[in-house]
Amino acid sequence: MTQLDATDIKILNVLQEEGRITNKALSEKLGLSTTPIFERMKRLEKDGVIAKYVALLNHKKIDRKLTVFVSISLKNHTRSYLEKFIEEMNQFKEVQEVYHIAGDFDYMLKIVTRDIETYQKFILANLSVNSNIAHVKSQFVLSRDKYTTAYKLDS
Amino acid sequence: MTQLDATDIKILNVLQEEGRITNKALSEKLGLSTTPIFERMKRLEKDGVIAKYVALLNHKKIDRKLTVFVSISLKNHTRSYLEKFIEEMNQFKEVQEVYHIAGDFDYMLKIVTRDIETYQKFILANLSVNSNIAHVKSQFVLSRDKYTTAYKLDS
């Protein structure tokens, strides 16, 4: 693992909140010239510490009003079946996140759709036909009260 | 709600995957000149369709190896108690997401920490002392098999 120094950490904390900040503005914020910031950013990208830059959209303004957490238990847990399940989930754009979890269920999915009808159609067309799924439990989101993608790092 | 046309949707789909793409590169990708792309991006930002731009980090490279989904039920559900709970959760940097959910539990939290010891300390210091929490159920993440922040939009 790359060792991160205090300046790296400051850069990462800023970029996690302002992903399109200019090198110049970031440099001024940290009291350095553009060169070291530029080189550090490139290094952090190259080393994979920064995985990617993205725009986060307001889901309400693009007609994606429903989020559901779906817990799933599988019948067959052999490796190839797990891999097959994951591969399948990766193809569905409605499934934004997939976690293998310890406990009663095997997987937890985060599914986002336009509304409840679209959600039901999606489940019927894509999960209900999967013969390896034993159990499905849907937890509907009433409101999202906190959301951040940032890991606040301290030096 | 702002009405989005096919070009807006293409712009949003690209920016959700390449948040730092230059206006010029984006314009070339969509076969338009920089001016209309520039104006549309500014409009989408101003209207709040684009909420923000962020850098996503590789959690394994910054020593955040444990993710836990925590389901919580509260004792008192009056509005002011719910608001107090949310306000409290918003102060914890380890709590990245908070969802009010329908069903057995009231809230689901996504908590990210360095490791299991740090997690336990966090729970003991911050949740166990909350006298309004009735029940806590932790679901530990073994692996994250899909993760995207993008809503793939179709025209």
Added chain:
DNA sequence: CCTGAAACTTTGGGTCA
């Protein structure tokens, strides 16, 4: 959509400890 001045990015060379 085109244009160009202003702003930003990127690189090479040089300084300091």
Added chain:
DNA sequence: TGACCCAAAGTTTCAGG
């Protein structure tokens, strides 16, 4: 040697026409 600063060359931005 490593981390930084400066300045010039190369790109991009963004307002006017």
